[in-house]
Amino acid sequence: MKKIYLILALAFLAPTLSHAKIFANQFIEFQLPEKWDCQLDGTEWVCQSTDEQKKRDAIIVLAAKIKKAGMDELPVYKTHLEKPQTYKSLSGEEITSEPRYVKELDVSGKPWIDSLHLQSEIPDFYTRYLATVEQDLGILVTFSVRKDKYEEYAPDIENMVKSMRAFRKQGDINGGTSAAAIPEGSETIFPGDGAGGGGSTKKAPAGDSGGGLAVILLLAVLGGAGFFIWKKKQKK
DSSP states (O other), X not given: OHXXXXXXXXXXXXXXXXXXXXXXXXXXXXEEOTTEEEEEETTEEEEEESOTTTTTTEEEEEEEEEOOTTXXXXXXXXXXXXXXXXXEOTTSOEEEOEEEEEEEEEETTEEEEEEEEESSSSTTEEEEEEEEEETTXXXXXXXXXXXXXXXXXXXXXXXXXXXXXXXXXXSOOSTTSOOOOOOOOSSOSSTTOOTTOSSOBXXXXXXXOOOSHHHHHHHHXXXXXXXXXXXXXXXX
């Protein structure tokens, strides 16, 4: 009788396990929702739905850098995220984010700083930040979702967060995917943030170099044409 129950339990679990999609690179792994994919963009990983109708509703960006002493630490990340972030929109309007919460979150025994902001990267988008340190790395994961779609995507985001595991491994650990070079720099893992952390106006990148969380999000949400117009405005 026990064998029958075991067989039935495995039969019910099998479809769930077969649909689980684990993404992993050289510093993090987590479970992706169905019909999502991650691609390497410069030194960051960008994850989106493969459904064209949903592709611009939500985006995940994964970034890591070599730690800088006194800057890439959990208290510094927390201080940064406690403060509103200010930047200029496509139209040149100055926008200040609304921090909704900042807290320390334990994920499988690993402490992360967890924070939610409204329009900290793109107007009318929520962005949930999760930041931690692992050995010599500062690691940042962001989940950005359209304001009117946040409740719809919240369960998927929560499942992804619960499945996260940070580590430090050189090179490609995810089969046929590329491995991103881990950048070094004088800033924290948060783009545009200095030693003081938080509250400063973000400077939009100029030229053709791209990079940075805001740029990646604009590319994903607005598409190539919108980003081209935005970059032209930054050069004036």
